Amino acid sequence: MTMGTLGQLNPRDLPSPPDVALRLVKACADPDISAPQLQKIIGQNATLVAELLRMVNSPLYGLRQPVTKLNQAIMLLGQDTLRHIALMFLARETVRAHPIPNFDLLKFWDQSLRRAVSARSLAEAVGADAEEAFTLGLLQDLGLLALFIVYPHAVQHWDTLCAADPDERYHLEQELFGITHDKVGQLLGENWHLPEELTIPWAAHHCLEWDDQDPGVQRLARIAACSDWMAAVYSATDKRLALVCCRRRICETLGVDQHRIDALLAALPKGVEDAALALGVNIGRQSPLTDVLADANRRLVVGGQGEGGHARLETALAARERLAEELLEAYERVARLAFFDPLTRLVNRRRFEDLFCREVLRHGRAGQTLSVVALDIDHFKTINDTHGHALGDAALAAVSDAVRATLRASDAGGRLGGDELCLLLPDTSAEGGKTAAERLRASVEGRILQGGHGDVRLTVSLGGSTWHGSSRTRAAADDIMKSLLEAADKALYLSKNSGRNQVNWVRLN
16 A cells, blocks of 8 residues: 655655754854864753763774763764764664654664664775765664654554565565655655755665766765665565675665675674664674574575475575576676777776766865876787787787786876776876886786787887876766876877887876
């Protein structure tokens, strides 16, 4: 039975957090506010002061020395972290202020904290803002809680929703309420005047394909969606299937490999316990992942009929897990084809441009320096014409091997077409970029290929440019990318016209 729609849901019926929490969130979003002003706002509410000091001293923040004074906490944490603590307080007090009869609040916090910790660990794995991700994960299900506040008689369906995986639950919400938690979350964020960097991914974590959003916002939404699947591994009825889907979604969406995903899942219980302590929520001891999955298997085996049923079920489980692993391996092969050039094993043009845009936006927000290097194989056309395309391909592969061997883990190398290769060097000054380019040039210079008409000694010409500035929108990032590549190309042509096998650098206009 459908209970409501977005058009029928009255924003006045939705829950509101305490005024003091909203005032603090708003104050922390003001870049011009001073520490004494923040202290005055917080100091007006003794409960908020006590909560802030308790959170600061919890394992979540890992401080070496206890913090006992409010001004000390404000100075130590900084405005951004304080804002996230205020949002945690806002989420908790909103839940406390709107009790729902017969609602298992413990299970709600259990799942919300699991999403929050999952989001934080994923953000750390991909280099995103971990505090922002944690906060989004914590807020993520407040939309569903709001629906139960508006429609308390629907509480009988809570256990069913908790046991569903994220896709199943999304459809169940639509059938039950006529609206889903992400849409209600958007209403809550707008009603509470929360910052757009939270409300947009909160509203969009089930719709991950947009061209008009900041890549950082898109990545945060993807992290939120993946955190849903990590939580489902612990809560869904079919935990083994949830695990397979979780690995696949995270690999597809964020590019994290299976071993890292499994390590993040295994670390989740301890992280949830620490977060619960920080938030002042007693959810009890969290079971390790191995116990959760073993218990899921036992429940299935107990459901079998007789010894033969047990054996058949265990065989079926083993076969299903083998099939799931084969499917994941196949998927990872497809992902490699989608993102990487098969000959050079560098990222393809589309993937390189996506990474380039993300890095421009990230560096633009952080005020960091970004360098780009363009390179060509010297006399590549002659190699192809004289020795054949097979040796030309071997030359591309050899140079690409040198690229992978000399770049840092944070760098990216891409094949943009033909023998046109490009390097993306995050957090790298012009001097650092020149050093990296020279290291690659020297590495290639020592490589010799055997051709049908004699040996071929490989060399490359390289040109680079460096950017440092501000960029907040996709349009601005596109302009900067174009200018950087044009400057790097100018430097590359300078190297080729000056005798090849050298590095040149052109300043960005």
